[in-house]
Amino acid sequence: MSTELDAESLEAQLADLNRAIGELRDRDSLKTQFLSNIAHDLRTPLTAIITHAEILRDGLLGDMNQRQRESVSTIITGGRQLLDMIAEILLYAKGSSEPLTIDPSLFSLNEVIDQVNQLNQSLVARKELALDCYVPADLPLVHGDRDKVMHVLMNLLGNAFEFTPPGGKVWVTASADHDTCMVQIEVGDTGRGIAPDHHELIFREFAQVDASASRGHHGTGLGLTIARRYVELHGGRIWVESELGQGSRFFFTLPCDRIK
């Protein structure tokens, strides 16, 4: 039996493969468009639901008793969680359909971390966690897109709060590498941890370590994918070091100003 394939047959196979790849790309882009449209359309009724619930909660249509107020407040909290998830899907769809760009400036990472710390104070207290930030005062300025860096930090901290039981610790640290002119930021926690087999998977789109319908955590599975896109746009790297039951330490790097 001949093992040689003639050039014509190879070319035909190549053309078939290229056609199949083209079709897959078209379908992928249709799915992304669908995701973007549906996310956008979900937001309108949700906005109305939240506004009506706030009108009721604040007694604008008459007084409510404590239990009624608590019940309506839960509608608002749930609605706002849904809005955050929709915003995440829209961000992902936008990043998939057009090239992402960064709006770079030189900014103080200490200020961003302070701001993130402030924004999370009430959540930290509610979840009975301790949040510590150790950032050297002389950390060089970061060269990057402030909003996107803030988004990455908020995402990593949000995950740390979600997966760390009450009484646990969450921390943010940063240090500069003089040789590479990069800063390294760590967001760590004493939470449930991630098995090494899943360290790559969690950064993949739509991936969740526990994908069952009965899983305890319900999210879009896009947060870390977006975080990785944002970090890589800066020429940085993001990774995790963790063992099950041993907490997690997420790291990412960003370019910084020359170290004086």
Place this chain on the structure above:
Amino acid sequence: MAAHVLVVEDSLLISSALRILLETNGYSVGVAGTAADAIEAAAASPPDVMLLDLTLPDGDGLSVLEELRAREATPGVTLAMTGHDDDITRARSLAAGCAAVLVKPVPVQELLRIISERSA
């Protein structure tokens, strides 16, 4: 006399919520669901405050403000409402003459405070 607020919003679900909110707080409220209706309503009776959704079925919300300015019927204050919390939307709206850019859903107490401060 109660300040008059024109809500320009194509979703009836949202405009009806805003109408209840504002009317129970003593404002007189008009609603327009398209840019054309908004221009007609505001030109006939310029509102003290216009809550302007930036995405309307017949065009960009900011075009309403431009047209009203051309007709010398600029509302007292225009507050843009958008689902897109991004720098470009913010900059465009402020450059077009909006006093503030609010991201939907605006918490009701925040909305009431802003309208009360701006219409005082």
